[in-house]
Amino acid sequence: MAFSNDSITIDIEPWFIPIDIFKISCAIIAIILALIFLHIILFEKSCHTVPMLLVSNSYLAQLIYAIDVLLIALFTLQNDRKQNQFGYSFCILGVIMAFNNDSIAIDIEPWFIPIDIFKISCAIIAIILALIFLYIILFEKSCHTVPMLLVSNSYLAQLIYAIDVLLIALFTLQNDRKQNQFGYSFCILGGSISYAITMIQMYSYLLQAVYRYITVTYPSRLFWQSVRLQTILIIITWICGTIYIIVLIFTDQIIYLIDDQICQMPLRLSFLTIFNAFYIYMFPLGAIMVIYFKMVLYVREMGKRATPANTLIRAQRELRMIHRIVTLVLFLMILGVPYVLFILMSFFNSAPKYHFRIAYIFIVISLVFMMIALFQIAEPLKASIMKKLRRRPIDIVPTFT
Template sequence: MTYKAMIPENTSTTVDFQSWFIPIDMLNMICSVIAIILALVFLLVLILDKLYHSVAMILVVNSCLAEFIFGFYLFAITIFTFRNDLKQIYFYDVFCLLMGYIGYVAVAIQNYSYLLQAIYRYILIVYPSRLFYQSVKFQTFLIALIWICCIIYPIPLVFTSQIKYLVNDQICQIPLQLSFLTIFCAFYFYLFPILSIVLIYVKMVRYVHEMSKHVTPVNRLFHAQRELRMIRRVVSLIFILVTLGFPYAIFVFMSFFNRTPKYQFRIAFTFINLSLVFVLIALLGITEPLKTSLMKRINGRPTNVVQTFT
């Protein structure tokens, strides 16, 4: 069946209501709620057990906070979509535009938070004597700088009305098309941080390999190998983001040739919601102090956690 869309531009269109809209909305809602709960639990454990004293754990707290904000965005926009689909109405308001802005901020902070973890591990291996770059002060400065940059970059998108209501997808996003804006956003919040993490990992593998060839103190080589294992875990986490974010990347590429499917964002955001849950589970798995502290709380034992991160 077709229904008339109510949109502010006073133009009309028709929208095909599909039977799979509501089940997908409910799946997205469940995934976003699980993600919010996991991120909130991780943050509470990190704060209550005072695991944030080391630089590495501060970076983990930053990632958990980013995931919490991203989960909140996904939940809010899913509620908006679900309400409109359920009532079969088609219109947007300021809330939808605001959520579109928050979405671009949240996904950028998420990806750059993992880049900061990779950079920190790289500094520990390649520049172990440069203590300032390993300090809480410098790493906190990097976190603040990333947040400021991620908050600022989508502002022009709002004031120039680049974020639009896409009636078929019931979402406010930048329409996918061959344009400088599409390429810039995809590069800024997705390609650059992820490719940078992979590049850092490759450079660290080569560096550790060269260290093993030369006469190197055993403790330094062991330390370098340990940090390499840590960044390998971050790369595996990024692999989840890349795999489940692949449909979105494919749709961006297809948009250059005007061949995107009709409900591109509905499809892409379903995978994004799933990825957030898997990423948080993976984050728990690679963060030993967090996992140990959480298990002790579940088992009802004392939560004095030995810090294993620098």
């Protein structure tokens, strides 16, 4: 961790690291089991009862607790491995880390606090929208389909990202308001989560595009379209994201940036910077574009052949959905242009002083936009909400005899 306090070397017993690994293993097993059971409760109609709702609440609490234990065990392992004694990110959530270093006053620009408040507002709006949409998907039977499972995965990633942005913005506002310079709890972890969740978000759109392409080009491959396979793919993306968080933390890639009051990977010409751009953005975006163009060619070929009308209409509908996904991702890329420019400028040591503060303005705008754009892709969700909005109360007129 890149705080200015000095770490203290401590004695490590031989059994510390094996116990840490055991705790991590148990926590991972608990997380996997909780996700499996919650998935079954969510999509098995026989489980849609009040008692199972209460059981799912218990599973959700256990899932969050297991994630918390996993994070604590990971940082304990990191300290034991390096024989260091200092507080770690996420140690005291919501409280400033009690390090021995003194905070240093820094210059605060007049636009810092208004921008912090704007980021907090956008994050709160995104969280509210995500919770509403996920609630409807959970309890509306018409939304219990494979495409909506993939959409709900995107909403879940957006929800976690919005919460992460909210916590980061709150602590940035606190430091800006007090004109302090020191790291805060959740800093290193929050920065790592932002990279991992962005990756999961991009690959969730890729999963949606792949599924819609398969349903048209390989309609007889039912296993490829099954809930089981799509769930496995979703779990794999989240496992990759979790591993990515661990790698970023254990390799000390995320540091506290004083000017921006945020923990991020410093912008510089390095292998990891280029790898991030390819792994998080370029590969999923390129794959989605390839799927879209292949889908366009396939639908055109179907139009030239003697194809049943229902099959052609379905293919055209799926093509429109992929087109919306492409539009969504491209707009996300447009909002990320300032961040890309700052990366390129950093290669020549000419990035603006407050580049992350500026880039995060566009990121929080994209949070709200993505919530609304996903709504346009989720036809059952849109139909359910419009049905509720159009519902009119029935006026009962008394009759006299």
